[in-house]
Amino acid sequence: MKLFKSNKSAGLMASPYIAWALIFIVIPLCMVIYYGITSADGNLTIENIATIFKPGFFKALKRSVFLALISTFVCFILSYPLGMILSSMKLKKNAYIVTLFILPMWMNFLLRTLTWMTLLEKKGVINTIFEFMHLPTISIINTQGAIVLGMVYNFLPFMILPIYNSLNRIDENVINAARDLGADSLQTFWRITLPLSMPGILSGITMVFIPALTTFAISSMLGGSKILLIGNVIEQEFTQLYDWHLGSGLSIVLMIFIFINMIIENLADKGGVNK
Amino acid sequence: MGKDLITLEHISKSYDGQLILDDLNLSIYENSFVTLLGPSGCGKTTTLRIIGGFEMPDQGRVIFHGQDITKLSPNKRQLNTVFQKYALFTHMTIAENIAFGLKIKNKSASYIKDKVKYALKLVNLEGFENRMPDSLSGGQQQRIAIARAIVNEPKVLLLDEPLGALDLKMRQDMQYELKRLKEELGITFIFVTHDQEEALTMSDHIVVMNQGYIQQEGSPEKIYNEPENAFVADFIGDSNIIRSTMIRDELVEILGAKFACVDKGFGENKPVDVVIRPEDVELVAPENGTIKGIVTDLTFKGVHYEMDVQANGYEWLVHSTKLSPVGSKVGIKVDPFNIQIMNVPASMDEEAISETV
Numbered sequence: 001m002k003l004f005k006s007n008k009s010a011g012l013m014a015s016p017y018i019a020w021a022l023i024f025i026v027i028p029l030c031m032v033i034y035y036g037i038t039s040a041d042g043n044l045t046i047e048n049i050a051t052i053f054k055p056g057f058f059k060a061l062k063r064s065v066f067l068a069l070i071s072t073f074v075c076f077i078l079s080y081p082l083g084m085i086l087s088s089m090k091l092k093k094n095a096y097i098v099t100l101f102i103l104p105m106w107m108n109f110l111l112r113t114l115t116w117m118t119l120l121e122k123k124g125v126i127n128t129i130f131e132f133m134h135l136p137t138i139s140i141i142n143t144q145g146a147i148v149l150g151m152v153y154n155f156l157p158f159m160i161l162p163i164y165n166s167l168n169r170i171d172e173n174v175i176n177a178a179r180d181l182g183a184d185s186l187q188t189f190w191r192i193t194l195p196l197s198m199p200g201i202l203s204g205i206t207m208v209f210i211p212a213l214t215t216f217a218i219s220s221m222l223g224g225s226k227i228l229l230i231g232n233v234i235e236q237e238f239t240q241l242y243d244w245h246l247g248s249g250l251s252i253v254l255m256i257f258i259f260i261n262m263i264i265e266n267l268a269d270k271g272g273v274n275k
Numbered sequence: 276m277g278k279d280l281i282t283l284e285h286i287s288k289s290y291d292g293q294l295i296l297d298d299l300n301l302s303i304y305e306n307s308f309v310t311l312l313g314p315s316g317c318g319k320t321t322t323l324r325i326i327g328g329f330e331m332p333d334q335g336r337v338i339f340h341g342q343d344i345t346k347l348s349p350n351k352r353q354l355n356t357v358f359q360k361y362a363l364f365t366h367m368t369i370a371e372n373i374a375f376g377l378k379i380k381n382k383s384a385s386y387i388k389d390k391v392k393y394a395l396k397l398v399n400l401e402g403f404e405n406r407m408p409d410s411l412s413g414g415q416q417q418r419i420a421i422a423r424a425i426v427n428e429p430k431v432l433l434l435d436e437p438l439g440a441l442d443l444k445m446r447q448d449m450q451y452e453l454k455r456l457k458e459e460l461g462i463t464f465i466f467v468t469h470d471q472e473e474a475l476t477m478s479d480h481i482v483v484m485n486q487g488y489i490q491q492e493g494s495p496e497k498i499y500n501e502p503e504n505a506f507v508a509d510f511i512g513d514s515n516i517i518r519s520t521m522i523r524d525e526l527v528e529i530l531g532a533k534f535a536c537v538d539k540g541f542g543e544n545k546p547v548d549v550v551i552r553p554e555d556v557e558l559v560a561p562e563n564g565t566i567k568g569i570v571t572d573l574t575f576k577g578v579h580y581e582m583d584v585q586a587n588g589y590e591w592l593v594h595s596t597k598l599s600p601v602g603s604k605v606g607i608k609v610d611p612f613n614i615q616i617m618n619v620p621a622s623m624d625e626e627a628i629s630e631t632v
Contacts, residue, residue: 177420178375182380196365
């Protein structure tokens, strides 16, 4: 069935979306690039971008990449077994469990992160309970561990869903066929299940790694003011130092990282599916 | 025929409290083409999956070459399966798909290469080594699925409705192809289908199943010509099934008229079911018929005409190359050899078993 009579009317119907994309995506992006490659007096410069190599900035970038990688890895380790369990279950039950994992996303992201803050504080909920039970208190608030915890908590659903979906799409008979041809369960996993779920894994990694790399809310709430991520640095440039040129230059650096990440994943995806 | 290769003993299986197979006993001979035939939900696929090792029976044993393999996992069984909808590995090339089983068994690269080539030749898809499964048509994918199974030189090939997803022409081609393959390989094929024509075309031995029971087994000719009950008669081809009375040996009263037949031993004045195939009903001049009727419907079917004849309160289905127009008066005659007498189900239980779908 054809929804639109001609390409022309389809194009007309798409025009609001094109306008939207122009106003809210393309134009801001052009502005970021413009500010990023010019100095305050309007001359072309690469100084803004090159600032990333100054020790303080470079350290923040390194830390961001490091923490984003760890968070992505932890999310993957948690999500894959869960995805396998869910996809092997009967349909009715797993719908509940999937909903359970998505449920936190219905609440505001900042609110949820703020909640972790009150939970983890020195005199927060967790420590009060520990004290009451005469257990040693923990102090992970304002550490890199707390930031990773916040990232994993917030971004886990973005890893679970694509992995679960890709595992769920694998025909049971494909697995049976591998078993039938002599593969034991471990061989079946490595040669069939894992490669066939690769698209889900890759999109899960993208969907966790990119927000984790660019976040500033989680790090400023759970990392205190001492542990700066590149996202915090950029935020400061814009909101406190009003240096839009430097902020945009650093944003371009992050964009390059995201771009590289997507290229790598695209290549890996192609390699996995059509060698 | 040959000797037993697979024996199913007292197999029972239920899902969620629903009985799928009830005390099933079946022997499958070496080198035969056996078809499990029945409507959906009759337990034929479950039977196949139990043989393949993908299901565990609740009760009973599976014997393969004299050994109990009931609890053996699928990867340790000397048989291979061709699945419904092919189940190819979409992330591998055709060659890698076919080589999968051999690689698992750590065969040498040159051996694998030869085998893949041989298998592709066997299914008439030479030169397809580097293609991806998604770029193949349904029929080609099916051939690859068969090639992938047979390179492992199984003793038995299980086929789970492998032609179901193909169009008619392709299906007919594949039927002959499968028959040829079976002859070339000299192994046992166990084929599951709901298509009676497919079963009649390909099989050496047909097992007709319904609601978890075997209704009848035998050669295609025997199943077609001498159905043992109304279910089999109805499921295998079109037929006229009429409740009648056996007056004595070799004489049966059908719809109030006496017909000579060749069956004996049903007793005197006993109720029976009579099966008459539509092509065995002869339409003659009214005065020459055993009973008289009127043609009520006529359809041209290519090879023959299909006619409905209303006679003595029953609508007879008739296939004939000679046309009798709608409304014409005809006589019905049946050769004694073409009247198949069946016992009426004796108990409620048996009635349930042979109930048509």
